[in-house]
Amino acid sequence: MIYPHQLLLLILCLVAIGYYCYGIYAALEFFSHPAQIDPDFHPPITILKPICGLDIDSYENFASFCQQDYPEYEIIFGVRDEHDPSVTVVKKIIDDFPERDIHLVVSDRTIGTNLKVSNLANAATLAKHSLLLLADSDVRVGSDYLQRVIQPMQDETVGVVTCLYRPQVQGWVAILEAIGISTEYLASILIARSLEGMNFALGPTIAIRKSVLEAIGGFGAIADYLADDFQFGYLSAQAGYKVVLSDYVIDHAIASESLLDFIHRQTRWNCCTRVSRFWGYAGLIFTHGTAISLLLLIATGGSIFGWAIATLTWSTRLIMAWVVGVRTLKDPVAKKFLWLVPLRDLISFGLWCYSFVGDTFEWRGRRLRLTKGGKLVERTNDFAKVLSS
Structure with a gap:
């Protein structure tokens, strides 16, 4: 005899197994059709990089953007404080790559609660080109990055292009976080794309036309949202433009220093x-x-x-983790630590349950509240440096 609560749990397991199977299909389908590269399509691009503090291998990350096999582009770094440690690294980059068009904008002008978006808006004041590429400071790319990512822009109806990413880690906490990103979060991105199409973007890379940015209200329309990357894609899709997920996979550094840091970030x-x-x-x-x-x-x-059900569920989950993280994303962390997937899943479930409680959290010593729709409200009188990265 099976009891009602057991039946409910069984149904949830079977649906999860179906979800994992579809994740396998979505990943294999997406990477089985590589984008065609037109070597004659290379419109000029402005790269905007908001910076705050130092990330893992900041110099190498910045330098990778200066080593693009691409005819015409500029890089504009935006920072709020001239004494920020990243400024020294940017100045060295400018000295080491004199052949590149690189600028540094230092401005504390604030247009909303999310200071990363303010950095982008300040940097964009110097942008010369009609195609903008927003790239986080903690990512590293290959020399073919610009050429490949920009290809979908040949279609005038495409307003935004975004990318998947491979986590690069230091420390066991970062490994736990990275396993979840490669085998759970990015799998959900591929599933959402397959089922609904892309109507959102991912933060590490967002290419957007200036005309599209203006159509959605500019940076000011996004400046009060925590998930600014989601809004760039969502508002663009709502305005009638296509959002495309590139098959180019970038490297993204993760530097979780403590378990508490990891829990706070996931909870946010x-x-x-x-x-x-x-x-x-x-x-x-x-x-x-x-x-x-x-x-x-x-x-x-x-x-x-x-x-039997647990074995089937866990086996299917691990197969999806291997297909997405190891085979398609070629993530060395997922390959080496695939055995941690069940533990990471249990942590994710606990954090999912915990996140139903409350809408206020601490971040960088400040109290923030999330309102309906994902906007941030400052709970203290000190407004200056919330969300500076």
Whole structure:
């Protein structure tokens, strides 16, 4: 006899297995059709890089953007404080690459709560070209990056291009975070693209036309949102432009220094998703097969049936993790630490549950509240440096 609560858990497990299978399909389908490169399409590009503090290998990250096999582009760094340690690195980059058109904009002008967006807006005042590429400071790219990422812009209806990324890590906490990104989060991106198409963007790289940015209200329309990357894509899609996911995969440094740091960051983003799209966030219960199958195993008293469902669920989950993280993204962290996926899944389930409680959190010593729709409200009188990275 199966009890109602056991039946519910069984249904959730079966749906999760179906989700994992679709994730495998979505990843293989996406990477089986590489984009065609037109060597004659290379419109001039302005790269905007907001910076605050130093990341892992900041110099090497910045230098990779100066080594592009691309005929005409400029790089504009935006920072709020002239004494920021990243300024010294940028000045060295300017000296080491005199053949490149590189500028540094130092300005504390604030247009909203998200100071990263203010940095972008300040840097954009010097932009000479009609195509903008917003790139985080903690990413590293190959010399073919610009040529490949910009290809979808040949279609005039494309307004935004964005990229997947491979985490680069230092330390065991960063490894735990990276496993979740490669095998869970990016899998969900590929599934969403396959089912609904792209109507959002990913922060490490966003290419956008100036005309599209103006059509959605400029940087000011996004400056109060925590998930600015999501809004760049979402507002552009709402305005009738296509958002394209490039098949180029960049390297993205993760430097979680402590478990508490990791938990705080994951909680912020979970809360942001919850207040922005509550039912979508609640629906993630159908993706937590690892934890749900463990609950089913406990609920059935460790029965053979419970073990069979748990084995099937965990096996399918690990196959999806391998296909997405190892085979398609070629993530060395996922390859080496694939065995950590079940532990990372259980942590993700706990953080998912925790994020249903409250909408206020601490970040860099300040109290912030997320309002409906994902906007940030400062809970202290000190407004100066919230979200500076």
